[in-house]
Amino acid sequence: MTAKLSAEEKSIIEYVESDRAISIDNVENEKKRYKQIACAQMSKKKAISIRLLESDIERIKAKSLSQGLPYQTLISSLIHQYANDKIKFDA
Template identity: 40%
Template sequence: MFDAEEMAILNALENDKLVQSIDADEEIALARKAAKEYLSKSKNITIRLSLGDVTTIKNKAQETGIPYQTIISSLVHQYATGKIRLEA
């Protein structure tokens, strides 16, 4: 049924003597840090865009003062997170 370790845990639980073996707050902080680092990493890719689209985006980027790569990245992120959708 239960092995010795499981019985010790069950007995501690039933006698209100169960003690955490880890620092849960520290574990949560480590998990959050790992998730934030993962999500903040970027990956260089190669993509083919029409010359007209690139020129238009570069012109709009110059008007707004935002780098054109940032605009393209933002659009991809907004699509990936469902904030914008493509029409079929």
Template identity: 35%
Template sequence: MKNEPIYLDQEENELLNEIENGEWVSNPLSPQERQAYQNNAKYTKSLQEKRQTTIRFSVSDLAVIKAKSKEMGIGYQNLIQALVHNYAVGKIKLEA
């Protein structure tokens, strides 16, 4: 892995050449651009937050989930969270 070549796109090559030739000039962000990036970062971070919620399962479904999570060696809440996440990102489809 250490000897694998690094492939740069055109923009990266241009930037590297400017830096190596001493031609690169820093272009500071305007206050409006800085604020926009900060707002985007806060929004992105907020999407990673976890919120407590309540959901009701049938006793039998919860028993099956708990048994399967025990077989896998993870907590049942983590299993449920992973299932919901995989559904949300499209890795799991529900069959009708």
């Protein structure tokens, strides 16, 4: 029984079987290097500026203090959880 291959998979097999593919020296080091690059890219942070009500900031600071973490970390965590569908927003 042969598996049905996608066009991309067929293209990869064709490339590998052709003489165009080249061997990489020290493959393990290259895998580690690309893993580090991927991890760095995924954890890259970007500064943003938002306008919030002072009263909201004070309440967030109080809640973050009770959690034992900086208020900006709490805000970042909430945004991250929302972006990853861990919490829902009710308008």
